[in-house]
Amino acid sequence: MITCDICGASFKTTQGLAGHRRLRHASQQPGFTVNRQQLYRRVLQRLADKLADKLADAFLEEHGEQFLESYKDEFSRQGFDFYKLGKEQVSRAIIVAAGQSSRLFPLNSNRPDCLLDVGGKTILERELDTLRNCGISHIAVVRGYQKEKINYPNISYYENSDYANSGILKSLFCAENEIRGEFVFSYADIIYETDILEKLLRDKADISLVVDTDWLSHYHQRYQHPIEEAGLVMVEGNRITKIGRNIINPGEAYGEFIGLAKFSQRGAEILRSNYTRVVSEYGESPFQNAPSVEKAYFIDMIQELIEQGYIVHNVDVQGGWVEVDTIEDLERAKAQVRVSSRN
Numbered sequence: 001m002i003t004c005d006i007c008g009a010s011f012k013t014t015q016g017l018a019g020h021r022r023l024r025h026a027s028q029q030p031g032f033t034v035n036r037q038q039l040y041r042r043v044l045q046r047l048a049d050k051l052a053d054k055l056a057d058a059f060l061e062e063h064g065e066q067f068l069e070s071y072k073d074e075f076s077r078q079g080f081d082f083y084k085l086g087k088e089q090v091s092r093a094i095i096v097a098a099g100q101s102s103r104l105f106p107l108n109s110n111r112p113d114c115l116l117d118v119g120g121k122t123i124l125e126r127e128l129d130t131l132r133n134c135g136i137s138h139i140a141v142v143r144g145y146q147k148e149k150i151n152y153p154n155i156s157y158y159e160n161s162d163y164a165n166s167g168i169l170k171s172l173f174c175a176e177n178e179i180r181g182e183f184v185f186s187y188a189d190i191i192y193e194t195d196i197l198e199k200l201l202r203d204k205a206d207i208s209l210v211v212d213t214d215w216l217s218h219y220h221q222r223y224q225h226p227i228e229e230a231g232l233v234m235v236e237g238n239r240i241t242k243i244g245r246n247i248i249n250p251g252e253a254y255g256e257f258i259g260l261a262k263f264s265q266r267g268a269e270i271l272r273s274n275y276t277r278v279v280s281e282y283g284e285s286p287f288q289n290a291p292s293v294e295k296a297y298f299i300d301m302i303q304e305l306i307e308q309g310y311i312v313h314n315v316d317v318q319g320g321w322v323e324v325d326t327i328e329d330l331e332r333a334k335a336q337v338r339v340s341s342r343n
Helices: 014-024 036-063 066-070 072-077 084-089 123-133 168-178 194-202 215-219 265-282 298-307 327-342
Strands: 092-097 138-143 156-159 183-187 190-192 207-212 231-236 239-245 255-263 313-317 321-323
Touching (some): 123 183, 123 194, 183 194, 190 255, 194 255, 255 265, 255 313, 255 321, 265 298
Parallel strands (some): 092 138, 092 183, 207 313
Antiparallel strands (some): 231 239
16 A cells, blocks of 8 residues: 555555655645646546546447437537547548549640649649638649649649559559658549548558449449559448459449548558558569559559558448549539539
8 A cells, every 4th residue: 555645645556646646746846837626627628538438438329320310410500610620530531543534535635633623623723723722832743744734832742754654553553752751642633522531530450441432323324434454442341341443343333432541650561561561472473353553543552552451440421522534524513513513
Protein backbone atom coordinates (compact mmCIF):
# COMPACT_ATOMS: atom_id res chain seq x y z
CA MET A 1 0.00 0.00 0.00
CA ILE A 2 1.09 3.59 -0.70
CA THR A 3 0.25 6.31 1.81
CA CYS A 4 -0.53 9.95 1.06
CA ASP A 5 1.97 12.09 3.00
CA ILE A 6 -0.62 14.86 3.43
CA CYS A 7 -3.72 13.11 4.79
CA GLY A 8 -2.57 9.54 5.38
CA ALA A 9 -4.99 7.90 2.90
CA SER A 10 -3.77 4.55 1.47
CA PHE A 11 -3.74 3.43 -2.17
CA LYS A 12 -2.74 0.27 -4.01
CA THR A 13 -1.07 2.02 -6.95
CA THR A 14 0.96 5.16 -7.62
CA GLN A 15 -1.66 6.14 -10.22
CA GLY A 16 -4.35 6.07 -7.57
CA LEU A 17 -2.26 8.20 -5.24
CA ALA A 18 -1.48 10.69 -8.01
CA GLY A 19 -5.16 11.07 -8.87
CA HIS A 20 -6.06 11.53 -5.21
CA ARG A 21 -3.45 14.24 -4.74
CA ARG A 22 -4.60 16.10 -7.87
CA LEU A 23 -8.22 16.11 -6.69
CA ARG A 24 -7.87 16.54 -2.93
CA HIS A 25 -4.61 18.39 -2.43
CA ALA A 26 -3.85 20.12 -5.74
CA SER A 27 -4.03 23.60 -4.26
CA GLN A 28 -1.28 22.64 -1.78
CA GLN A 29 1.18 21.64 -4.52
CA PRO A 30 3.98 24.03 -5.60
CA GLY A 31 3.21 25.96 -8.78
CA PHE A 32 -0.50 25.11 -8.67
CA THR A 33 -2.42 27.55 -10.91
CA VAL A 34 -5.75 25.76 -11.58
CA ASN A 35 -8.59 26.18 -9.11
CA ARG A 36 -10.63 23.23 -7.86
CA GLN A 37 -13.57 23.97 -10.19
CA GLN A 38 -11.30 23.98 -13.25
CA LEU A 39 -9.66 20.76 -12.12
CA TYR A 40 -12.96 18.94 -11.66
CA ARG A 41 -14.12 20.25 -15.04
CA ARG A 42 -11.05 18.76 -16.73
CA VAL A 43 -11.54 15.41 -15.02
CA LEU A 44 -15.23 15.32 -15.94
CA GLN A 45 -14.52 16.30 -19.55
CA ARG A 46 -12.02 13.47 -19.84
CA LEU A 47 -14.51 10.98 -18.39
CA ALA A 48 -17.25 12.36 -20.65
CA ASP A 49 -15.07 11.91 -23.76
CA LYS A 50 -14.39 8.27 -22.87
CA LEU A 51 -18.07 7.64 -22.15
CA ALA A 52 -19.11 9.37 -25.40
CA ASP A 53 -16.74 7.14 -27.42
CA LYS A 54 -18.19 4.00 -25.86
CA LEU A 55 -21.79 5.16 -26.33
CA ALA A 56 -21.12 6.15 -29.96
CA ASP A 57 -19.65 2.72 -30.75
CA ALA A 58 -22.59 0.96 -29.10
CA PHE A 59 -25.13 3.21 -30.83
CA LEU A 60 -23.64 2.77 -34.30
CA GLU A 61 -23.42 -0.98 -33.79
CA GLU A 62 -27.13 -1.06 -32.85
CA HIS A 63 -28.56 1.47 -35.32
CA GLY A 64 -25.93 1.98 -37.98
CA GLU A 65 -24.95 5.17 -39.81
CA GLN A 66 -28.37 5.35 -41.48
CA PHE A 67 -29.70 6.99 -38.30
CA LEU A 68 -27.33 9.93 -38.73
CA GLU A 69 -28.17 10.10 -42.43
CA SER A 70 -31.91 10.26 -41.70
CA TYR A 71 -31.44 13.20 -39.33
CA LYS A 72 -28.76 15.00 -41.35
CA ASP A 73 -30.99 17.94 -42.27
CA GLU A 74 -32.22 18.38 -38.71
CA PHE A 75 -28.64 18.39 -37.39
CA SER A 76 -27.77 21.07 -39.96
CA ARG A 77 -30.71 23.24 -38.91
CA GLN A 78 -29.46 23.06 -35.34
CA GLY A 79 -26.05 24.29 -36.49
CA PHE A 80 -24.32 20.96 -35.88
CA ASP A 81 -21.93 19.86 -38.63
CA PHE A 82 -21.07 16.24 -37.95
CA TYR A 83 -18.99 16.15 -41.15
CA LYS A 84 -16.54 18.70 -39.77
CA LEU A 85 -14.23 16.19 -38.11
CA GLY A 86 -13.84 14.28 -41.34
CA LYS A 87 -13.01 17.45 -43.21
CA GLU A 88 -10.39 18.46 -40.67
CA GLN A 89 -8.68 15.07 -40.57
CA VAL A 90 -7.98 14.70 -44.31
CA SER A 91 -6.28 17.64 -46.00
CA ARG A 92 -4.34 15.95 -48.81
CA ALA A 93 -5.39 14.57 -52.20
CA ILE A 94 -3.59 13.11 -55.23
CA ILE A 95 -5.22 13.31 -58.67
CA VAL A 96 -3.73 11.24 -61.50
CA ALA A 97 -4.14 13.15 -64.76
CA ALA A 98 -1.28 11.80 -66.88
CA GLY A 99 -2.96 9.68 -69.54
CA GLN A 100 -4.93 10.30 -72.70
CA SER A 101 -8.13 8.50 -73.70
CA SER A 102 -8.20 7.42 -77.34
CA ARG A 103 -12.01 7.44 -77.16
CA LEU A 104 -12.07 11.21 -76.61
CA PHE A 105 -10.17 11.99 -79.82
CA PRO A 106 -10.27 14.50 -81.48
CA LEU A 107 -11.63 16.55 -78.56
CA ASN A 108 -8.45 15.91 -76.58
CA SER A 109 -6.04 16.46 -79.48
CA ASN A 110 -5.02 19.86 -78.10
CA ARG A 111 -5.64 19.44 -74.37
CA PRO A 112 -5.56 16.79 -71.63
CA ASP A 113 -8.78 14.88 -70.99
CA CYS A 114 -9.34 16.58 -67.65
CA LEU A 115 -9.44 20.02 -69.31
CA LEU A 116 -12.52 19.25 -71.38
CA ASP A 117 -15.38 21.61 -70.60
CA VAL A 118 -18.47 20.41 -68.77
CA GLY A 119 -21.04 23.14 -68.19
CA GLY A 120 -18.60 26.05 -68.11
CA LYS A 121 -15.91 24.37 -66.01
CA THR A 122 -13.29 21.79 -66.85
CA ILE A 123 -13.55 18.31 -65.38
CA LEU A 124 -10.51 19.03 -63.23
CA GLU A 125 -11.91 22.35 -62.00
CA ARG A 126 -15.05 20.59 -60.82
CA GLU A 127 -12.98 18.03 -58.98
CA LEU A 128 -10.80 20.69 -57.35
CA ASP A 129 -13.91 22.57 -56.22
CA THR A 130 -15.38 19.44 -54.63
CA LEU A 131 -12.16 18.59 -52.80
CA ARG A 132 -11.74 22.12 -51.46
CA ASN A 133 -15.39 22.34 -50.43
CA CYS A 134 -14.68 19.33 -48.21
CA GLY A 135 -11.69 20.98 -46.57
CA ILE A 136 -8.95 19.34 -48.64
CA SER A 137 -6.46 22.11 -49.26
CA HIS A 138 -3.23 20.33 -50.25
CA ILE A 139 -3.82 18.87 -53.71
CA ALA A 140 -1.22 17.21 -55.92
CA VAL A 141 -1.78 16.52 -59.63
CA VAL A 142 0.27 14.07 -61.67
CA ARG A 143 0.59 15.37 -65.24
CA GLY A 144 1.73 13.68 -68.43
CA TYR A 145 0.03 14.31 -71.77
CA GLN A 146 0.31 18.03 -72.65
CA LYS A 147 1.35 18.67 -69.08
CA GLU A 148 2.07 22.37 -69.55
CA LYS A 149 -1.64 23.05 -70.09
CA ILE A 150 -2.59 21.85 -66.61
CA ASN A 151 -1.49 24.90 -64.66
CA TYR A 152 -3.93 25.80 -61.90
CA PRO A 153 -2.58 27.82 -58.96
CA ASN A 154 -1.97 26.42 -55.48
CA ILE A 155 -1.40 22.87 -56.76
CA SER A 156 1.66 20.64 -56.32
CA TYR A 157 2.59 19.15 -59.68
CA TYR A 158 4.39 15.91 -60.50
CA GLU A 159 5.20 14.49 -63.93
CA ASN A 160 5.05 11.07 -65.51
CA SER A 161 7.14 11.62 -68.63
CA ASP A 162 6.55 8.01 -69.72
CA TYR A 163 2.76 8.21 -69.41
CA ALA A 164 2.20 6.63 -72.85
CA ASN A 165 3.97 3.41 -71.79
CA SER A 166 2.89 3.13 -68.16
CA GLY A 167 -0.27 2.75 -66.10
CA ILE A 168 -2.12 4.63 -63.40
CA LEU A 169 -0.17 2.93 -60.62
CA LYS A 170 3.16 4.25 -61.97
CA SER A 171 1.63 7.73 -62.30
CA LEU A 172 0.45 7.64 -58.69
CA PHE A 173 3.94 6.81 -57.47
CA CYS A 174 5.41 9.70 -59.43
CA ALA A 175 3.91 11.60 -56.49
CA GLU A 176 5.30 9.20 -53.89
CA ASN A 177 6.32 12.10 -51.64
CA GLU A 178 2.61 12.87 -51.21
CA ILE A 179 1.74 9.31 -50.14
CA ARG A 180 2.13 9.96 -46.44
CA GLY A 181 -0.40 10.63 -43.76
CA GLU A 182 -4.08 10.39 -44.64
CA PHE A 183 -4.91 11.22 -48.26
CA VAL A 184 -7.57 10.90 -50.95
CA PHE A 185 -6.74 9.33 -54.31
CA SER A 186 -8.75 10.19 -57.41
CA TYR A 187 -8.86 9.61 -61.13
CA ALA A 188 -8.91 12.86 -63.13
CA ASP A 189 -11.73 11.87 -65.49
CA ILE A 190 -14.57 11.67 -62.97
CA ILE A 191 -17.07 14.20 -61.62
CA TYR A 192 -18.70 13.33 -58.32
CA GLU A 193 -21.09 14.96 -55.91
CA THR A 194 -19.89 16.42 -52.62
CA ASP A 195 -21.99 13.89 -50.68
CA ILE A 196 -19.91 11.06 -52.09
CA LEU A 197 -16.62 12.58 -50.95
CA GLU A 198 -18.08 13.43 -47.54
CA LYS A 199 -19.18 9.82 -47.09
CA LEU A 200 -15.71 8.60 -48.02
CA LEU A 201 -14.09 11.03 -45.56
CA ARG A 202 -16.26 9.70 -42.74
CA ASP A 203 -15.08 6.15 -43.27
CA LYS A 204 -12.43 5.13 -40.74
CA ALA A 205 -10.87 2.12 -42.48
CA ASP A 206 -7.19 2.20 -43.42
CA ILE A 207 -8.05 1.64 -47.08
CA SER A 208 -11.46 2.68 -48.42
CA LEU A 209 -12.78 2.57 -51.99
CA VAL A 210 -16.01 4.16 -53.24
CA VAL A 211 -18.17 1.54 -54.94
CA ASP A 212 -21.31 2.23 -56.97
CA THR A 213 -23.81 -0.57 -56.36
CA ASP A 214 -26.11 0.85 -59.05
CA TRP A 215 -23.34 0.61 -61.60
CA LEU A 216 -25.27 -1.24 -64.30
CA SER A 217 -27.54 1.76 -64.87
CA HIS A 218 -24.47 3.71 -66.08
CA TYR A 219 -24.03 1.24 -68.91
CA HIS A 220 -27.57 1.55 -70.20
CA GLN A 221 -27.18 2.89 -73.75
CA ARG A 222 -23.48 3.47 -73.10
CA TYR A 223 -22.06 2.03 -76.30
CA GLN A 224 -18.55 3.49 -76.53
CA HIS A 225 -17.23 2.13 -73.21
CA PRO A 226 -17.19 -1.69 -73.00
CA ILE A 227 -18.61 -3.10 -69.78
CA GLU A 228 -15.61 -5.44 -69.68
CA GLU A 229 -13.42 -2.45 -68.80
CA ALA A 230 -15.37 -1.58 -65.68
CA GLY A 231 -13.41 -1.92 -62.45
CA LEU A 232 -15.81 -4.36 -60.83
CA VAL A 233 -15.69 -5.58 -57.25
CA MET A 234 -16.93 -8.45 -55.17
CA VAL A 235 -17.71 -7.90 -51.48
CA GLU A 236 -18.19 -9.98 -48.35
CA GLY A 237 -19.46 -8.15 -45.31
CA ASN A 238 -17.83 -4.73 -45.35
CA ARG A 239 -14.70 -5.65 -47.25
CA ILE A 240 -13.77 -6.03 -50.89
CA THR A 241 -12.63 -9.53 -51.74
CA LYS A 242 -11.86 -9.07 -55.43
CA ILE A 243 -11.40 -6.16 -57.82
CA GLY A 244 -10.36 -5.87 -61.43
CA ARG A 245 -11.19 -5.40 -65.08
CA ASN A 246 -12.59 -8.29 -67.09
CA ILE A 247 -12.00 -10.79 -64.26
CA ILE A 248 -15.43 -10.68 -62.58
CA ASN A 249 -18.65 -11.83 -64.18
CA PRO A 250 -20.86 -8.71 -64.39
CA GLY A 251 -23.79 -10.81 -63.17
CA GLU A 252 -21.88 -11.61 -59.96
CA ALA A 253 -20.41 -8.15 -59.34
CA TYR A 254 -21.35 -6.22 -56.22
CA GLY A 255 -20.53 -2.87 -57.81
CA GLU A 256 -18.02 -0.74 -59.69
CA PHE A 257 -15.07 1.17 -58.26
CA ILE A 258 -15.62 4.78 -59.32
CA GLY A 259 -11.98 5.93 -59.11
CA LEU A 260 -12.09 7.55 -55.67
CA ALA A 261 -10.33 6.14 -52.58
CA LYS A 262 -8.93 7.13 -49.20
CA PHE A 263 -5.91 5.91 -47.25
CA SER A 264 -5.23 6.48 -43.56
CA GLN A 265 -1.66 7.06 -42.39
CA ARG A 266 -1.30 3.31 -41.88
CA GLY A 267 -2.98 2.67 -45.24
CA ALA A 268 -0.47 4.98 -46.94
CA GLU A 269 2.39 3.09 -45.32
CA ILE A 270 0.90 -0.23 -46.47
CA LEU A 271 0.58 1.08 -50.03
CA ARG A 272 4.13 2.41 -50.16
CA SER A 273 5.82 -0.65 -48.66
CA ASN A 274 3.92 -3.08 -50.86
CA TYR A 275 4.60 -1.07 -54.01
CA THR A 276 8.32 -1.20 -53.22
CA ARG A 277 7.99 -4.94 -52.69
CA VAL A 278 6.15 -5.70 -55.95
CA VAL A 279 8.53 -3.56 -58.04
CA SER A 280 11.42 -5.62 -56.66
CA GLU A 281 9.58 -8.95 -56.76
CA TYR A 282 7.91 -8.77 -60.18
CA GLY A 283 10.19 -6.50 -62.21
CA GLU A 284 9.06 -6.75 -65.83
CA SER A 285 7.02 -9.91 -65.21
CA PRO A 286 3.20 -9.99 -65.31
CA PHE A 287 1.62 -8.49 -62.20
CA GLN A 288 -1.99 -9.29 -61.27
CA ASN A 289 -4.05 -8.51 -64.41
CA ALA A 290 -1.34 -6.32 -65.97
CA PRO A 291 1.63 -7.21 -68.20
CA SER A 292 3.96 -5.60 -65.62
CA VAL A 293 3.98 -3.39 -62.54
CA GLU A 294 4.98 -0.50 -64.81
CA LYS A 295 1.76 -0.88 -66.82
CA ALA A 296 -0.53 -1.78 -63.92
CA TYR A 297 -3.75 -0.09 -62.95
CA PHE A 298 -4.38 1.24 -59.45
CA ILE A 299 -6.87 -1.59 -58.94
CA ASP A 300 -4.18 -4.18 -59.68
CA MET A 301 -2.33 -2.91 -56.62
CA ILE A 302 -5.52 -3.02 -54.57
CA GLN A 303 -6.06 -6.67 -55.56
CA GLU A 304 -2.49 -7.39 -54.49
CA LEU A 305 -3.17 -5.85 -51.07
CA ILE A 306 -6.33 -7.93 -50.71
CA GLU A 307 -4.38 -11.12 -51.49
CA GLN A 308 -1.77 -10.11 -48.92
CA GLY A 309 -4.51 -10.09 -46.29
CA TYR A 310 -5.11 -6.35 -45.90
CA ILE A 311 -8.68 -5.17 -45.36
CA VAL A 312 -10.05 -2.94 -48.13
CA HIS A 313 -13.38 -1.40 -47.16
CA ASN A 314 -16.14 -0.57 -49.63
CA VAL A 315 -17.97 2.76 -49.26
CA ASP A 316 -21.24 2.25 -51.13
CA VAL A 317 -23.02 4.85 -53.25
CA GLN A 318 -25.81 4.71 -55.79
CA GLY A 319 -25.04 7.08 -58.65
CA GLY A 320 -24.06 10.70 -58.09
CA TRP A 321 -20.99 10.55 -60.30
CA VAL A 322 -19.97 10.26 -63.93
CA GLU A 323 -16.86 9.05 -65.75
CA VAL A 324 -15.70 10.90 -68.87
CA ASP A 325 -13.79 8.38 -70.98
CA THR A 326 -15.63 8.75 -74.31
CA ILE A 327 -17.33 11.48 -76.35
CA GLU A 328 -20.61 9.82 -75.39
CA ASP A 329 -19.64 10.09 -71.69
CA LEU A 330 -18.84 13.78 -72.14
CA GLU A 331 -22.31 14.51 -73.50
CA ARG A 332 -23.85 12.58 -70.61
CA ALA A 333 -21.80 14.56 -68.12
CA LYS A 334 -22.93 17.85 -69.65
CA ALA A 335 -26.57 16.74 -69.47
CA GLN A 336 -26.16 15.63 -65.87
CA VAL A 337 -24.61 18.96 -64.86
CA ARG A 338 -27.45 20.85 -66.59
CA VAL A 339 -30.02 18.87 -64.61
CA SER A 340 -28.13 19.41 -61.33
CA SER A 341 -27.85 23.18 -61.93
CA ARG A 342 -31.64 23.45 -62.36
CA ASN A 343 -32.33 21.63 -59.07
